[in-house]
Amino acid sequence: MKQTNDDFDKFHRKPLQVSHAQKLLAAYGKPGPVEQIALEESHNRYLAEEIKAPHPFPRFRRSGMDGYAVRAEDTSGCSSEHVVWLDVIDEVPCGFVSDKEVTPGTAMRIMTGAQVPEGANAVVMLEMTEQREYEGSIQVGLKRKIETGKNITPIGFEVDEGEVLMLPGRRIQAGEISVLASFGVHQVTVYQKPRIAIFSTGSELLTVEEPLQPGKIRNSNTYMLASQVREAGGEPYILEAVMDDLALAKAKVERALQEYDAVITSGGVSVGDYDIMGDFVRSDSVDMLYNKIAMRPGSVTTAAVKDGKLLFALSGNPGACFVGFELFVRPFIQQTLGSDKPYLTEWTAVLAQDYTKVNAFTRFVRGRLDARDGILYAVPAKVDESSVMVTIKDSDCLIVIPPAKEKTPAGSKVKVLMLKGSPL
Numbered sequence: 001m002k003q004t005n006d007d008f009d010k011f012h013r014k015p016l017q018v019s020h021a022q023k024l025l026a027a028y029g030k031p032g033p034v035e036q037i038a039l040e041e042s043h044n045r046y047l048a049e050e051i052k053a054p055h056p057f058p059r060f061r062r063s064g065m066d067g068y069a070v071r072a073e074d075t076s077g078c079s080s081e082h083v084v085w086l087d088v089i090d091e092v093p094c095g096f097v098s099d100k101e102v103t104p105g106t107a108m109r110i111m112t113g114a115q116v117p118e119g120a121n122a123v124v125m126l127e128m129t130e131q132r133e134y135e136g137s138i139q140v141g142l143k144r145k146i147e148t149g150k151n152i153t154p155i156g157f158e159v160d161e162g163e164v165l166m167l168p169g170r171r172i173q174a175g176e177i178s179v180l181a182s183f184g185v186h187q188v189t190v191y192q193k194p195r196i197a198i199f200s201t202g203s204e205l206l207t208v209e210e211p212l213q214p215g216k217i218r219n220s221n222t223y224m225l226a227s228q229v230r231e232a233g234g235e236p237y238i239l240e241a242v243m244d245d246l247a248l249a250k251a252k253v254e255r256a257l258q259e260y261d262a263v264i265t266s267g268g269v270s271v272g273d274y275d276i277m278g279d280f281v282r283s284d285s286v287d288m289l290y291n292k293i294a295m296r297p298g299s300v301t302t303a304a305v306k307d308g309k310l311l312f313a314l315s316g317n318p319g320a321c322f323v324g325f326e327l328f329v330r331p332f333i334q335q336t337l338g339s340d341k342p343y344l345t346e347w348t349a350v351l352a353q354d355y356t357k358v359n360a361f362t363r364f365v366r367g368r369l370d371a372r373d374g375i376l377y378a379v380p381a382k383v384d385e386s387s388v389m390v391t392i393k394d395s396d397c398l399i400v401i402p403p404a405k406e407k408t409p410a411g412s413k414v415k416v417l418m419l420k421g422s423p424l
């Protein structure tokens with residue numbers, strides 16, 4: 001059920017479970033418009049069409065060896081004492097088709113990848129043959145019996161005609177590109193990348209080029225978020241950060257919501273005097289979806305809607321901002337790209353060390369996976385405060401620690417959410 005802005009005030013917020021918030025957002029994450037792009041531009045884009053095989057693959061009986069195409073029946077009597085000699089009647093290089101037929105007592109020279117000629121039902125490796133000229137013709141000598149079908153890849157060995165190979169929503173990478181190329185899909189229909197505006201709020205923020213000044217910090221969230229948007233399949237648009245000024249932020253968000261498919265802001269969602277995004281989402285400008293999530297970091301993660309478009313107002317604390325993106329923005333981007341698995345993949349691991357913090361909310365602890373003796377261990381980052389930035393780079397998962405009154409001991413089974421770019 002949607003909450004109204006009246007359900008919240010600055011200090012008394014109703015925390016939603018992560019899954020509840022994800023469900024609310026899912027109403028807005030629908031596969032978006034499509035476009036056609038060249039195959040060579042399609043790496044890491046998301047298919048918007050079903051790919052069916054227009055022909056079997058391979059499309060013809062293919063030789064797997066350089067050697068001779070023969071009739072297996074002709075080799076039945078041969079041995080090292082009794083060489084069978086066959087007349088070589090043609091040669092089939094790759095890319096050519098012989099118009100002759102292999103008949104009893106004959107063979108054809110053939111190369112790896114060439115179409116096996118009519119009449120032949122096996123290919124003998126070159127190394128297992130000898131050659132001679134005999135009464136004006138070239139002959140191949142065989143010393144060993146060969147079974148029918150040997151060294152021939154049958155038609156449709158990999159793919160049958162009409163087989164569905166890929167569904168919309170599939171991320172295109174090397175294997176997918178190989179399929180598309182093999183079936184002549186040189187123009188690929190993909191989902192358009194959602195255009196995501198990003199800006200940070202905070203009077204303390206400097207651009208990355210600026211020298212440090214007293215009390216100020218460089219804006220890292222905007223760049224981190226742009227990288228996350230890109231990785232999730234969207235197109236980030238970095239907008240200039242705004243001071244902690246409600247009117248400025250309001251104008252900027254409203255404009256960005258008109259121009260882009262969604263807007264991400266960072267900062268100003270807590271209860272501080274200058275937490276203007278918290279005030280903004282409670283205003284009439286937008287419909288707030290939530291402003292508190294039962295999680296840490298990122299308990300103040302907020303979202304709102306205007307004219308069907310989402311504003312993700314993430315926490316300014318870098319750790320909370322990162323996690324808020326992974327749990328809420330990534331799935332939205334993935335849904336607009338047709339993905340049927342928009343959420344982070346969940347695995348189970350063994351907690352490698354005691355986790356001593358306790359909390360009424362579920363914790364999403366930055367961590368690293370380590371496989372030892374076939375067991376997957378989850379190692380929490382040394383510092384996991386929501387304000388901590390530097391451990392994000394060393395994490396390949398989020399370790400899910402359910403609400404607990406006592407420490408979670410080493411050896412506990414824990415859920416882990418796999419971050420993208422993880423080596424596993």
Ligand SMILES: Nc1nc2c(c(=O)[nH]1)N[C@H]1C(S)=C(S)[C@@H](COP(=O)(O)OP(=O)(O)OC[C@H]3O[C@@H](n4cnc5c(N)ncnc54)[C@H](O)[C@@H]3O)O[C@H]1N2
Pocket residue numbers: 200201202204205217218219220221222266267268269270271272275297298299300314315316317318320386387
């Ligand atoms: N009285 C309370 N204070 C706080 C509460 C609370 O419940 N009661 N919650 C704390 C929690 S938890 C979090 S998380 C933060 C959330 O803060 P905001 O989302 O309002 O973010 P800011 O106040 O703007 O900034 C917090 C922190 O992050 C730094 N920051 C902000 N933007 C960036 C950026 N673009 N790049 C790098 N770092 C950034 C900012 O300088 C602050 O240090 O509130 C707690 N307080």
Ligand code: MOO
Pocket residue numbers: 295296297298299300301315317320386387
């Ligand atoms: O709840 Mo704060 O939002 O931990 O990071």
Ligand SMILES: [Mg+2]
Pocket residue numbers: 267268269270271272274275316
């Ligand atoms: Mg604040």
